[in-house]
Amino acid sequence: MPFVTGTTKAGASWTPTFVENIDSEKCIGCGRCFKSCARKVLGPEDLEDEESESIRMIMTISNDADCIGCAGCGVACPKKCFSFKPMDVQ
DSSP: OOBOOEEOTTSOEEOOEEEEEEOTTTOOOOOHHHHHOTTOOEEEEEEEETTTTEEEEEEEESOGGGOOSOOHHHHHOTTOOEEEEEOBOO
């Protein structure tokens, strides 16, 4: 199946990969991904840790429709929590 592709300024073909999931077990809530996204795709969320009975912050996908497929959030993430997927041509 073909994917949505673009062209770089130099004329090279590029396939954007859109954020699909954030692994909440790996996420430490540092916010680096949040700061790297100019489109406000990500947002913080409090998660109750059942083992320690405490609350910790994690990042979630709050507005995936605004993702442009740059994968900058994944580059910024020190724990590699993100999974990405190209978009099928419809």
